[in-house]
Amino acid sequence: MIDPKNRSGIDAQAEATTDANITLDPADWAAFRAQAHIMLDDMLGYIKKIRERPVWQPIPEEARARFRSPAPQKSEELAQVHAEFMRDVLPFAMGNVHPGFMGWVNGGGTPVGMVAEMLAAGLNANLGGRDHIPVEVERQVSEWMREIFGFPRGASGLFVTGTSMANLMAVVIARDAALGVKVRASGVAGETRRLRAYASTAVHSCVPKAMDIAGLGSDALRLIPVDNRYRIDLRALATAIARDREAGFTPFFVVGTAGTVDTGAIDDLAGMAAFCRREKLWFHVDGAFGALAMLAPDLAPLLDGIERADSLAFDFHKWGQAPYDAGFILVRDLEAHKQAFAMQTAYLARAERGLAAGSPWPCDFGPDLSRGFRALKVWFTLKVLGTERLGASISRCCALARYLEGRIHETPELELMAPVELNIVCFRYRAADQVNAEIAIRLQESGVVAPSTTRIGGRTAIRAAIVNHRTGRAEIDALVEGTLAQGHALAAQ
Numbered sequence: 454m455i456d457p458k459n460r461s462g463i464d465a466q467a468e469a470t471t472d473a474n475i476t477l478d479p480a481d482w483a484a485f486r487a488q489a490h491i492m493l494d495d496m497l498g499y500i501k502k503i504r505e506r507p508v509w510q511p512i513p514e515e516a517r518a519r520f521r522s523p524a525p526q527k528s529e530e531l532a533q534v535h536a537e538f539m540r541d542v543l544p545f546a547m548g549n550v551h552p553g554f555m556g557w558v559n560g561g562g563t564p565v566g567m568v569a570e571m572l573a574a575g576l577n578a579n580l581g582g583r584d585h586i587p588v589e590v591e592r593q594v595s596e597w598m599r600e601i602f603g604f605p606r607g608a609s610g611l612f613v614t615g616t617s618m619a620n621l622m623a624v625v626i627a628r629d630a631a632l633g634v635k636v637r638a639s640g641v642a643g644e645t646r647r648l649r650a651y652a653s654t655a656v657h658s659c660v661p662k663a664m665d666i667a668g669l670g671s672d673a674l675r676l677i678p679v680d681n682r683y684r685i686d687l688r689a690l691a692t693a694i695a696r697d698r699e700a701g702f703t704p705f706f707v708v709g710t711a712g713t714v715d716t717g718a719i720d721d722l723a724g725m726a727a728f729c730r731r732e733k734l735w736f737h738v739d740g741a742f743g744a745l746a747m748l749a750p751d752l753a754p755l756l757d758g759i760e761r762a763d764s765l766a767f768d769f770h771k772w773g774q775a776p777y778d779a780g781f782i783l784v785r786d787l788e789a790h791k792q793a794f795a796m797q798t799a800y801l802a803r804a805e806r807g808l809a810a811g812s813p814w815p816c817d818f819g820p821d822l823s824r825g826f827r828a829l830k831v832w833f834t835l836k837v838l839g840t841e842r843l844g845a846s847i848s849r850c851c852a853l854a855r856y857l858e859g860r861i862h863e864t865p866e867l868e869l870m871a872p873v874e875l876n877i878v879c880f881r882y883r884a885a886d887q888v889n890a891e892i893a894i895r896l897q898e899s900g901v902v903a904p905s906t907t908r909i910g911g912r913t914a915i916r917a918a919i920v921n922h923r924t925g926r927a928e929i930d931a932l933v934e935g936t937l938a939q940g941h942a943l944a945a946q
């Protein structure tokens with residue numbers, strides 16, 4: 454522990470030994486510290502006063518043009534570059550910090566996560582491996598997730614960029630479990646067993662992409678029809694698998710989605726888990742945003758069966774409100790997980806003692822060797838906010854979605870396009886598709902609320918995904934009023 458009373462002494466020592474011509478550290482630490490404090494204050498002010506800004510605004514050409522300059526060769530003052538950031542970057546960010554942001558599925562972040570990210574950058578820890586406490590922080594979060602999701606002791610977990618990566622890793626782990634680890638050397642090209650995977654038509658596009666990257670081909674993912682609540686049809690799943698087996702294919706992987714991207718539907722995870730156990734198939738759950746509904750006691754029962762998955766992918770950067778990026782994968786069978794990624798090399802040899810101790814290392818469980826300290830912002834977020842408060846904010850998002858559903862029902866010009874299962878509401882102004890697409894763009898350009906669009910039943914839907922803990926009834930009302938105002942204006946044209 455640094456004694457704060459000795460801080461100035463340490464600074465003085467650092468100043469004496471720092472030669473800015475040799476290292477890249479500041480020549481003038483005092484000036485740097487003052488500027489760093491300004492930068493921290495600016496960002497805290499940005500978050501605190503986010504409601505005074507537009508959600509999003511179009512980027513002026515002159516701002517965009519300033520990002521077409523040649524690579525800088527000479528030093529510039531930190532204050533000068535920060536001023537550029539304040540002028541050209543900060544005002545033109547995506548807007549997902551803002552309570553009016555409802556597009557796609559984006560978390561709002563918190564000041565806790567932001568300062569934790571700063572600490573992580575200061576430590577500059579590489580969590581690929583070795584024996585240091587940052588790796589223990591990641592193991593700690595992993596253990597918490599194992600407990601929260603009811604996975605057995607000894608299950609493995611790993612931070613990754615996002616659910617796209619976690620889903621890809623799940624495909625690779627299940628592929629190697631099905632074909633045997635030798636496939637890592639031989640590749641899938643000579644493989645005679647033709648693997649087939651299954652997911653509903655509502656599955657996220659990163660799953661077919663994962664099949665493609667894993668060498669199995671996106672055509673090897675069978676898309677199973679959904680019921681009227683956009684949940685996978687279990688009977689159709691069983692039929693497709695039986696038919697594929699008869700035709701000589703090897704079914705190996707079934708994806709259940711806990712919160713589909715379009716409508717927030719949750720597949721019958723318990724039914725899928727039981728089916729997969731019987732059929733000896735790998736059961737993976739894509740819980741990108743929905744899995745963390747586990748933290749909300751009123752929503753957790755919807756996820757019944759998630760604890761029986763062989764692997765689970767989800768994001769802390771969505772409903773976990775951690776700053777981007779913070780995806781996660783949990784795998785029931787640690788050995789299956791490790792055998793899909795571990796590699797032995799002399800320069801990464803393990804030891805019983807010293808810095809090279811602590812095997813297995815995180816790099817044994819994923820594709821990355823160099824890994825940032827994503828775990829720290831999540832560890833801080835979970836400790837400072839607590840799972841109860843996070844759960845309450847998740848619950849509140851779903852209550853707001855139901856409020857929006859109610860407002861749509863009572864507004865004749867609007868039509869609900871899919872059942873509201875969780876936090877996503879798809880609706881339309883009763884007019885042509887182009888009108889609805891234009892309404893969404895105009896709402897984004899208004900800077901008041903920012904929904905996105907999707908296609909439901911072959912028609913364009915305005916889609917509000919309520920993920921941000923700052924969103925309240927005012928923003929939902931603004932979405933409804935804005936949609937009506939834009940719809941009326943377009944109809945009048």
Ligand SMILES: Cc1ncc(COP(=O)(O)O)c(C=O)c1O
Nearest residue numbers: 558615616617657712714741768
């Ligand atoms: C259901 C689902 N799966 C996967 C993803 C991809 O997650 P990420 O953007 O973290 O890669 C998303 C993103 O919204 C999603 O909603």
